[in-house]
Amino acid sequence: MRLHLCRAEQAERSGSWSVVCEQRLVLGQYFSASEDRSLSLHFLRSCAGGERAGNCRAAAEARACVAELYLQQGELEQARQQAEQCLRQTEGGSSWSDSTGRLLQMRVRGTLWRIYDRLADAPLEARNYTDALRLLHRSHRVATESEDRQTEATAAYRLGLTYQSTGDHDTAKEFFSTCAQMCESLQDTEGLGNAYKAMAKSMESEGNTQEAVQCLEKFVEVTQRSGVKHNLVDACMCVGKFYYTMGEYSRASHFFLQSYEVACETGDVSLLQKAQVWLACARPQSLIREFSTCTTLMSK
Numbered sequence: 667m668r669l670h671l672c673r674a675e676q677a678e679r680s681g682s683w684s685v686v687c688e689q690r691l692v693l694g695q696y697f698s699a700s701e702d703r704s705l706s707l708h709f710l711r712s713c714a715g716g717e718r719a720g721n722c723r724a725a726a727e728a729r730a731c732v733a734e735l736y737l738q739q740g741e742l743e744q745a746r747q748q749a750e751q752c753l754r755q756t757e758g759g760s761s762w763s764d765s766t767g768r769l770l771q772m773r774v775r776g777t778l779w780r781i782y783d784r785l786a787d788a789p790l791e792a793r794n795y796t797d798a799l800r801l802l803h804r805s806h807r808v809a810t811e812s813e814d815r816q817t818e819a820t821a822a823y824r825l826g827l828t829y830q831s832t833g834d835h836d837t838a839k840e841f842f843s844t845c846a847q848m849c850e851s852l853q854d855t856e857g858l859g860n861a862y863k864a865m866a867k868s869m870e871s872e873g874n875t876q877e878a879v880q881c882l883e884k885f886v887e888v889t890q891r892s893g894v895k896h897n898l899v900d901a902c903m904c905v906g907k908f909y910y911t912m913g914e915y916s917r918a919s920h921f922f923l924q925s926y927e928v929a930c931e932t933g934d935v936s937l938l939q940k941a942q943v944w945l946a947c948a949r950p951q952s953l954i955r956e957f958s959t960c961t962t963l964m965s966k
Contacts, residue, residue, distance in 0.1 A: 703735060729751060779809045783805045822848070823857070830871075899937055903925045926942060
């Protein structure tokens with residue numbers, strides 16, 4: 667630490683401002699513990715805000731670090747300002763890499779995606795969908811520019827959920843479809859399952875029950891491939907509930923029984939009890955329906 671302080675002071679006396687920035691960046695990153703955050707911010711801001719340094723790589727990386735620290739602290743507006751300024755700063759140095767070798771532009775776009783995504787939480791909670799969609803579209807744009815397919819898929823899914831909340835199911839399905847395609851190429855079974863589940867909800871809201879069922883059964887198939895038992899229980903119960911509300915008690919029982927059997931394997935008592943309740947609701951209805959059908963046939 668003393669060495670970098672001395673180097674920064676010597677460089678400042680000689681007017682080598684890019685070297686000053688490099689040394690202050692190292693010092694800012696050195697104080698990484700949460701209790702040293704104020705020291706880290708002091709060095710990083712002195713580097714990022716140093717006008718004499720001009721538009722150098724170290725100053726841009728320092729600003730990216732400042733944006734990330736503000737994001738960690740929940741100071742979202744300050745984080746947004748720093749990240750947006752950093753993105754503008756890197757336009758003249760698109761090939762700059764950070765200290766770990768990652769492209770600085772891609773790093774700051776990833777940070778900016780998280781910032782916009784977090785900023786959208788408040789208007790979503792207040793059901794202010796206009797502001798939420800404006801922020802989520804920004805989030806989706808920078809996610810696309812970040813060239814991170816996983817991030818882009820997540821951003822598309824979040825937009826789909828928001829459009830679904832507004833009742834615009836056609837647009838919602840477009841984003842869910844985009845998310846599903848990306849998750850399939852990434853072999854992200856959890857993301858793919860979530861996309862199918864959300865798409866089924868929009869289809870059901872539009873009265874397209876057959877298409878909704880197909881999506882839900884794809885949801886089950888995907889979760890079976892993933893091997894995550896808790897997700898499979900959720901998927902089977904989801905399909906079972908759908909069939910139950912349609913009065914197809916035999917099909918509902920089939921999926922509730924699957925969810926019960928998998929829940930037994932998890933050892934999760936609350937999950938097991940939930941599966942038992944649904945199975946106990948559907949199975950008697952199914953037997954009554956079967957008995958009624960048999961009685962009708964015999965009477966003929």
